[in-house]
Every structure is written in C-alpha cells, then in structure tokens.
Amino acid sequence: MTAVLNFAYLIGALFFVVGLRRLSSPDTARRGNMLAAVGMGLAIIATFFVPLARGHNNYLWIVGGIALGGIVGLIAARRIQMTSMPQMVSIFNGLGGACALVLAMVELNNYYSQSVTWTGGQLVIVLLALLIGGVSFTGSLLAFGKLEGLVNDRKITFNGHNILNMVLLIATLAASVYLYSQGVVGGMGLGIAVMILSLIYGFSFVAPIGGADMPVVISLLNSFTGLSAAAAGLIYDSQIMLVGGILVGASGTILTVLMCQAMNRSLLNVLVGNFGGGGGAAKAQDGDLVAKEVTITDAAIQLFYAQSVIFVPGYGLAVAQAQKICKELDDLLESNGVSVRYAIHPVAGRMPGHMNVLLAEADVPYPKLIDLDEANDALPSTDMVVVVGANDVVNPSALDDSSSPIYGMPVLNVWEAKNVIILKRSMRPGYAGIQNPLFFHERSRMLFGDAKASIQKLVNEVKSL
Amino acid sequence: MEAALQFFEENLLLIYLLIFTVILGFELISKVPTVLHTPLMSGANAISGVVIIGAILLIRQAEADDYFSLILGSMAVVLGMINVVGGYAVTDRMLEMFKKKKTRS
Numbered sequence: 001m002t003a004v005l006n007f008a009y010l011i012g013a014l015f016f017v018v019g020l021r022r023l024s025s026p027d028t029a030r031r032g033n034m035l036a037a038v039g040m041g042l043a044i045i046a047t048f049f050v051p052l053a054r055g056h057n058n059y060l061w062i063v064g065g066i067a068l069g070g071i072v073g074l075i076a077a078r079r080i081q082m083t084s085m086p087q088m089v090s091i092f093n094g095l096g097g098a099c100a101l102v103l104a105m106v107e108l109n110n111y112y113s114q115s116v117t118w119t120g121g122q123l124v125i126v127l128l129a130l131l132i133g134g135v136s137f138t139g140s141l142l143a144f145g146k147l148e149g150l151v152n153d154r155k156i157t158f159n160g161h162n163i164l165n166m167v168l169l170i171a172t173l174a175a176s177v178y179l180y181s182q183g184v185v186g187g188m189g190l191g192i193a194v195m196i197l198s199l200i201y202g203f204s205f206v207a208p209i210g211g212a213d214m215p216v217v218i219s220l221l222n223s224f225t226g227l228s229a230a231a232a233g234l235i236y237d238s239q240i241m242l243v244g245g246i247l248v249g250a251s252g253t254i255l256t257v258l259m260c261q262a263m264n265r266s267l268l269n270v271l272v273g274n275f276g277g278g279g280g281a282a283k284a285q286d287g288d289l290v291a292k293e294v295t296i297t298d299a300a301i302q303l304f305y306a307q308s309v310i311f312v313p314g315y316g317l318a319v320a321q322a323q324k325i326c327k328e329l330d331d332l333l334e335s336n337g338v339s340v341r342y343a344i345h346p347v348a349g350r351m352p353g354h355m356n357v358l359l360a361e362a363d364v365p366y367p368k369l370i371d372l373d374e375a376n377d378a379l380p381s382t383d384m385v386v387v388v389g390a391n392d393v394v395n396p397s398a399l400d401d402s403s404s405p406i407y408g409m410p411v412l413n414v415w416e417a418k419n420v421i422i423l424k425r426s427m428r429p430g431y432a433g434i435q436n437p438l439f440f441h442e443r444s445r446m447l448f449g450d451a452k453a454s455i456q457k458l459v460n461e462v463k464s465l
Numbered sequence: 466m467e468a469a470l471q472f473f474e475e476n477l478l479l480i481y482l483l484i485f486t487v488i489l490g491f492e493l494i495s496k497v498p499t500v501l502h503t504p505l506m507s508g509a510n511a512i513s514g515v516v517i518i519g520a521i522l523l524i525r526q527a528e529a530d531d532y533f534s535l536i537l538g539s540m541a542v543v544l545g546m547i548n549v550v551g552g553y554a555v556t557d558r559m560l561e562m563f564k565k566k567k568t569r570s
Contacts, residue, residue, distance in 0.1 A: 016512055017489065023505050024497040030560040033508050037553040040515065047521045055526035058535060062524050065539035069546025076547070077554035088555060089507050096513045096548040102541040103519050106534050121472030222510055229516040234479070236519045242479070243486050244515035250490025251509040255502060346499060353502025360562040366500050 001051070008046035013243040015039025020247060026366060043240050082361045083318045086351040087147045090218055093225050094140030100133030100228035101195065107235055108191040111184065120180070122235065127176050127194070129231035134198030136224040139206040143217055146210055147350055157208040162272050165204055172197040209270065212392050212406070216259045216270045218351045223252025255352050262346035262372070264408040291427065294445035296454070299421050300461035303329075306383035308339045310375065312412055313359065315349050316389015316424075320451035323362035326388065329459050330364065336462075341368050343375035343385075343412050345393035375412055382417040387438075388451050389423065395436045405434060420444045423451045504559045511552025517545030 015035045022032025044066075048059070073092075080088045104126050110116045111123070118126075145151035175197055179190045209217050226248025233241025260267050294302075303309060311330070317323060330340045342359060349355040356369055370378065379385070387394055390412075397404035398411045414420050420443050427439065427446075438444055447454050473480065497505050520541035527534035 016515075017493070020490075020493045020505075020509070020512075023501060023508055024493070026498075026500060026563045029501055029504060029563065030557065033504070033511075033553060033556045033560055036508060036512055037557075040512070040549055040553070043515065043518055044521065047518050047525075050522070050525075052522070052525055056529040057525050058527060058529060059525075061535050061539045062521050062542060065520075065524075065542030066546050069543040070550045072543070073547040073549065073551030074554055077551045077558065080555060082559070085503060085507070085555075085559075088551070089503075089510055092507075092548045092551050092555075093510050093513070095544040096510070096516060099514075099516045099520060099541045099544040099548065102537050102544070103516065103523055106523055106537050106541075109533060119472065119475075120468040121476070219506065222506055222513070225513045226509070229513045230483075232516050232519045236522050237479075238518055238522070239479075239482060241515050241518050242482060244512045246483060246486040247490045247493070248509045248513040250487055251494040251505060254491060254494045255506060258502075344499065351503055352506060353499055353504070356500045357503045357559050357562070360559070363562075366563065369500060371499055 001049070005046045005050055008042050009238075009240045012039040012043035012046070013240045015042070016240075016244050016247060020251070082358055083321070084148075085354060085357060086214065086218055086349075087144050089351060090140045090144040090147060090221065093218075093222055094137050094144065096225040097133045097136030097140060097221075097228055100129045100225070100232045101137055101198075102133075103232050103235070104130035104133060105191060105195060109188055112186065112188050112191070114184065117184075123180055123183070125231050125234040127180065129228050129235060130191070130195060131172065131176060131198045132224050132231060133228035134195055135202035135205065136221055136228055138199045138202035139217075139224070140221050142203050142206040143214070143221060146206075147214060161204070161208045165201070165208075168197070168201045168204055172201050205271070208272070212263070212347055213270050215347050215349070215351050215354075216256055216263075216267070219252050219255035219259055220267075221252075223249045223256060226250075226252055259347060259352055262410065263406075264410055291439045291444070291446045294421060294447055296447070296457045296461050299445070299447055300458050300465065302419060302421070303333060303338070303384055303386070303458065304336060304462050304465050306333075306338055308378075308382045309333060309341075309384045309386065310370075310378065310382050310414075310417070311340065311342045312385060312387045312390050312394055312414060313342060313344070313348065313355055314388065314390025314393060315354075316391075316451055318349065318355075318358050318389070320389060322388060322452040322455055323358050323364075325452055325455045325459065327359075327362040327364055329455055329462070330368075332459060332462050341370050341375075341378070343372075343379075343414075344369050345372055345390070345412055348390060348393055372410060372412065376416075379413055380416045383419065385414045385417040385420045387414060387420065387422045387424075388455070391424075391436055392434060394438055395434065396438055396441070397434070397436070401437075414438065415441050415443055418443065421447055423447050423449075423454050425450060500563075504556050504563075507552055507559070508556040511549055511556060514545050514549030514552060517542060517549060520545050 016039050019032040019036030022028040175194045226245045230245025344355050394412050394414045398406045398409045524538035
C-alpha cells in the first residue's frame with residue numbers, strides 16, 4: 001500500500017515538472033496546466049490513504065474543507081475579469097501563504113503541548129514556514145488592495161519607511177531567534193508574537209512599493225508562497241510539497257529578476273520603493289509646453305494610408321475595456337493592406353505578461369505581439385504608432401533625463417516612428433505619476449477622450465473612407 | 466553548528482532533492498516566452514497550493530476532540546483548496562484563449 005501511495009506522489013511531482021515544461025509553449029500550455037492539475041489531484045487523493053502513526057483521520061473535516069474551498073475557487077476563477085487577473089493571482093497567492101502560516105502555528109502548538117518532539121532543524125523549518133507564509137499573506141493582501149484601487153499608495157507610506165521596514169525585519173528575526181533559543185519551554189505566546197511580527201512586516205514591506213513596480217512585487221510574493229510551501233513540505237517530510245514549492249519559488253524568482261531587468265533596476269532598488277514620489281515635480285517645466293491635438297478625421301486618414309501601424313497598449317487599454325474595439329480597428333486596417341502589430345513592453349499592465357492575456361482575450365493572434373527589442377528595431381520604419389493607455393513605457397525621460405525616477409529603464413522608442421498618436425483621457429500623468437515629454441514631441445499628436453470611444457470613432461471614420 | 470551538521474547528515478537525500486529541484490525550476494522557467502508569463506505565474510501559483518497536503522495530514526493526525534487543530538486545519542484546507550482549484554481553473558481559462566486563435570490563424 002505504502003509503495004503505491006509513494007508512487008502516486010512520485011507521479012504527481014513528475015506531472016508538476018512536465019506540466020511546467022509544457023507551459024513554456026502556447027501550443028502545449030493548456031495540456032501542461034491540466035497535467036499539473038491531475039498531478040495535484042493524485043497527490044491529494046493519495047494523502048487520504050497514507051498510513052499514520054497517530055490521529056483519528058477526521059475525514060469529514062477534510063472533505064468539508066475541500067468541498068468548500070473547491071467551490072469558492074471555481075466560482076472565483078469563472079467570474080474574474082481578465083483585467084483583474086493580477087488581483088486574483090495576488091489573493092490566491094495570499095491564501096497559499098496563509099495556509100502555510102496556519103499549518104506552522106498548529107504544529108508549533110503541538111510542539112509546545114509536547115504531543116510531538118522535534119530536533120532543532122525541524123523547529124527552524126516550522127519557523128521558516130511561519131515567517132515566509134505570514135509575510136506572503138499580508139503582503140499579497142496589500143498588493144490586492146493596491147491593484148483593486150482600495151488602497152492609495154501614497155497614504156500608507158512616508159519618508160523613512162525603509163528604516164521602519166529594516167527595524168521590523170530585525171525585530172521579526174530577533175523574535176524568531178529567541179523563540180528558537182528557548183526551545184520547548186518557550187510557549188505559544190512566543191509563536192503568536194513571531195506570527196504577528198511577520199504579518200506586520202509583510203504589510204509594511206509591500207507598502208512603499210507601487211505604481212509600475214507591481215509586477216515585480218507580485219512575482220516576488222509568488223516566489224515567497226512557493227518557499228513557504230516547500231518549508232511546510234519539510235515539516236511533513238513530503239517530497240511532493242518540497243518539489244512543488246521549490247518549483248514555484250524558482251519560477252517566481254526568475255520572473256522577479258526578468259521584471260527588474262526590464263526596468264533596469266536592482267531588486268533592492270524596487271523594494272526600497274517610493275517610486276514616483278519625487279518625480280512629479282522634476283519635470284514641471286513641461287507645463288509651459290503645449291501638446292498638439294489631432295482630430296479623429298485626420299487620425300483616421302493617417303492610419304488608412306499608412307503602410308505599417310504599431311499599437312502600444314498599456315493598462316489604460318484594459319481599464320477602458322478597449323481590447324475588442326482595438327482588434328476591430330486592427331482587422332479593418334489589415335483588410336486595407338496595412339500591416340498591424342502590437343508592441344508589448346515587459347512591464348506593461350499590472351503583472352508579467354498581463355497585456356498578452358488581455359489581447360488574447362480579444363482574439364489578437366499572438367504572432368502579432370512583438371516584444372521590446374523587436375519593436376525598437378521595427379519602430380524607425382513604422383509609419384504610425386498608436387499609444388493606447390500606455391505612459392511610462394513610452395517615456396523618453398528614461399533615456400535622457402537622469403533626474404527622472406524611471407531613468408535607465410528600457411522603453412519603447414515610439415518617437416522614432418514617423419507619427420505618433422497618443423490616446424489619453426487627459427494630460428494627467430500616468431499611474432506612476434511621472435510627466436511624459438513624449439506628449440510634447442514634434443511627431444506626437446494627442447487624441448483626448450476615453451480610449452474605447454476614441455477607437456470606436458476611428459473605426460467609424462476609417463469605414464467611411 | 467553541530468545541530469546544522471546533524472541536520473545535514475539526517476536529511477542528506479532531501480537536501481539533494483532540494484538543490485536539484487531549484488536548478489530544474491530555473492531551467493524550466495527561464496525558457497518561457499513573455500506571452501505566457503501570466504498563465505505561468507497563475508499556474509505556478511496553483512502548484513504552490515500543494516501546501517494543502519500538509520493541511521490534510523495535519524487534520525488526519527489530530528485527535529477527534531482536538532478542535533484547535535481541526536478547526537485551524539480545515540481552515541488551511543479551505544485556503545489551500547481555493548488556491549489550487551482557483552489557480553488551475555483561471556489558468557485554463559486564459560490558455561483556452563491562446564489556443565482558440567491558434568486554430569483560426
């Protein structure tokens with residue numbers, strides 16, 4: 001029996017690995033995800049039958065929890081809008097962290113009531129699960145609040161927040177070391193103190209990070225949850241938990257690094273935060289410049305007679321729900337012999353790859369989506385660029401203004417194209433609060449209004465040409 | 466130091482597994498194209514729900530009247546299960562969109 005169960009775990013872990021492998025190509029990704037899900041199913045079922053030295057099985061409690069969690073998860077996954085994907089991933093992620101935290105607390109309680117005995121190593125592992133799970137839980141909740149617009153970035157942070165974070169981190173670690181040094185005589189009060197500290201630290205650690213840095217935070221928190229699961233795996237001596245957790249930790253870490261590279265900043269720089277806090281004033285002299293507007297008719301004519309058009313979508317496109325109408329304009333132009341592509345900046349949107357998903361939802365074929373390098377090669381020979389709801393990723397200050405908070409971040413050099421039309425609601429700076437000299441560039445023309453309404457008007461106008 | 470060495474001795478295989486998995490994870494993920502970053506993340510997120518196995522074991526190991534463990538344990542099962550089911554379901558929804566176009570174009 002045990003051999004069969006261990007075999008099931010082995011297959012489960014193997015399915016995780018092969019599933020992730022298949023997630024790396026659009027053709028096999030869906031099957032890969034299903035394979036990973038089957039692996040998880042196998043592991044869960046096997047866990048029902050593992051022979052245990054103690055306990056009363058209490059199957060009813062387990063089945064009840066599984067049914068409730070399964071239904072809630074399924075409904076949430078069905079209902080969620082693709083625009084809100086980052087929020088959903090954050091909240092799921094936070095729940096995973098919370099799960100590890102709860103496990104660690106119960107196990108600590110068992111330890112202090114002396115129903116189990118541990119070596120020092122095991123105590124360290126439980127502490128790790130507790131700390132990482134706690135940070136990941138409140139961190140993800142705050143990330144969710146920020147993405148959902150429930151929490152204003154500026155209101156929960158202050159100058160010197162990093163000093164507070166440092167103090168909190170040291171306090172949390174010191175409390176953990178003290179808990180460890182006390183051993184079994186420590187008592188549950190210590191466990192609760194460490195838990196509360198880790199929860200506060202998680203919150204405080206995400207607080208100063210915001211704006212365009214959200215994709216980095218989400219990736220990092222994802223990696224934390226994976227590590228907390230791996231630590232929990234060590235508590236239960238479960239290889240599949242270890243493998244699953246580490247794989248997630250690795251994937252989160254890689255995405256974090258990729259996102260940081262895309263912004264040409266170190267992780268530390270991102271974590272220290274205060275993004276966009278001081279940048280607003282630096283470029284105030286742009287207030288004297290006047291951005292030139294373009295009429296719908298002129299814009300439509302330019303698009304119609306262009307050879308090549310590149311759309312640069314940003315989160316504003318998603319907010320305006322303009323993906324579908326954008327695709328309609330794309331089809332219309334393509335049927336008139338215009339080549340249309342989409343330039344996707346790695347940090348466009350609110351999580352890695354977010355924009356690709358939104359365009360996929362609107363049926364844009366993925367070969368039409370080009371990445372940063374490819375786009376920058378193509379831009380000088382492009383007739384028209386249409387910027388829809390993107391701002392910081394097309395900001396020339398990143399190249400030439402060392403006082404800009406985004407200085408050094410690789411951007412889409414849209415001003416190298418022959419004409420640029422920027423769809424924007426108003427002259428207000430973007431999410432990160434940084435002024436954008438692109439709007440005043442000689443090749444730029446502004447088209448004010450709601451992105452969806454503007455593109456709809458463009459579609460109508462192009463049709464009538 | 467001695468405790469660390471002892472831990473190392475006792476869990477040698479586990480440590481091998483840990484190191485190899487880290488390397489495997491990096492190798493697997495670094496090849497993923499930008500297009501798939503969001504599904505990759507939500508899929509990986511679902512896998513991190515594997516912590517639910519620990520929650521199930523915890524409940525099974527509890528005595529029938531140990532309500533502290535039972536209530537917190539089932540809470541952990543609920544949390545983990547939302548993470549697992551929600552994560553896989555939402556990833557599938559996204560990937561379905563990528564697939565649909567493939568057959569069309």
